[in-house]
Amino acid sequence: MKLTLKIWRQKNSKAKGELKTYPIDGIEGDMSFLEMLDVLNEELINKGEEPVVFDHDCREGICGACSLQINGEPHGPDRLVTTCQLHMRMFNDGDTIVIEPFRAKAFPVIKDLVVDRTSFERIQQAGGYVSVNTSGNTIDANAIPVNKQDADDSFNAATCIGCGACVAACKNASAMLFTSAKVSQFALLPQGKVEATERVLNMVAQMDKEGFGNCTNTGACEIECPKGISLENIARMNREYLSASLKG
Numbered sequence: 001m002k003l004t005l006k007i008w009r010q011k012n013s014k015a016k017g018e019l020k021t022y023p024i025d026g027i028e029g030d031m032s033f034l035e036m037l038d039v040l041n042e043e044l045i046n047k048g049e050e051p052v053v054f055d056h057d058c059r060e061g062i063c064g065a066c067s068l069q070i071n072g073e074p075h076g077p078d079r080l081v082t083t084c085q086l087h088m089r090m091f092n093d094g095d096t097i098v099i100e101p102f103r104a105k106a107f108p109v110i111k112d113l114v115v116d117r118t119s120f121e122r123i124q125q126a127g128g129y130v131s132v133n134t135s136g137n138t139i140d141a142n143a144i145p146v147n148k149q150d151a152d153d154s155f156n157a158a159t160c161i162g163c164g165a166c167v168a169a170c171k172n173a174s175a176m177l178f179t180s181a182k183v184s185q186f187a188l189l190p191q192g193k194v195e196a197t198e199r200v201l202n203m204v205a206q207m208d209k210e211g212f213g214n215c216t217n218t219g220a221c222e223i224e225c226p227k228g229i230s231l232e233n234i235a236r237m238n239r240e241y242l243s244a245s246l247k248g
């Protein structure tokens with residue numbers, strides 16, 4: 001395949017970025033999107049030009065490091081896959097592909113296609129954990145029975161990889177889907193009940209402090225989420241928040 005890439009280039013967080021055009025040839029359908037960028041970078045390095053900086057780690061859809069807004073969609077045109085799992089067979093010979101970083105005030109661009117997503121880590125640190133008794137008297141987790149449906153729903157919420165596509169897809173740059181997944185995975189389990197009140201209040205407060213927008217029930221986040229995190233989690237977080245506020 002012969003393609004035309006229009007890639008966002010930005011020297012640093014302060015610099016003004018712009019889309020630059022790169023023609024590329026010899027791309028095969030079996031290559032992943034990131035392998036296609038590897039080919040481009042090899043060509044740029046051989047020409048003595050600066051390679052395009054982009055985030056990646058596992059390249060297996062697990063870590064959430066890869067991002068990229070591809071032709072206006074977070075993680076590109078396929079569904080339930082991350083950018084690293086996206087294959088070039090989703091594109092046609094002669095296509096023009098526009099590649100940009102995830103756009104949100106709370107995800108400032110560091111360089112080229114890499115954004116700073118530490119705002120997500122700060123939301124997680126505000127309450128996305130359970131305290132455990134490490135005194136030697138720890139209760140075996142299996143000693144507490146958990147309803148099968150709750151266990152399944154909790155597990156599904158826990159599959160959120162913190163990639164940020166939900167924020168990039170949202171017209172308000174809301175982080176409600178991410179935060180609600182992190183709240184839900186504990187809210188559904190007995191182990192998470194102990195700190196439930198502070199958890200939801202603190203995580204939502206941190207989310208607002210980071211500058212993420214509000215949810216207006218558009219649902220774009222659910223469609224673009226590579227892990228199929230459901231909007232039901234947002235409804236659950238709203239219920240948790242209401243009951244925590246009444247207690248507080």
Ligand code: SF4
Nearest residue numbers: 160161163164166225
């Ligand atoms: S909810 Fe989905 S889109 Fe948002 S961070 Fe988690 S995995 Fe990514």
Ligand code: FES
Nearest residue numbers: 057059064066084
């Ligand atoms: S590089 Fe880890 S999810 Fe894409």
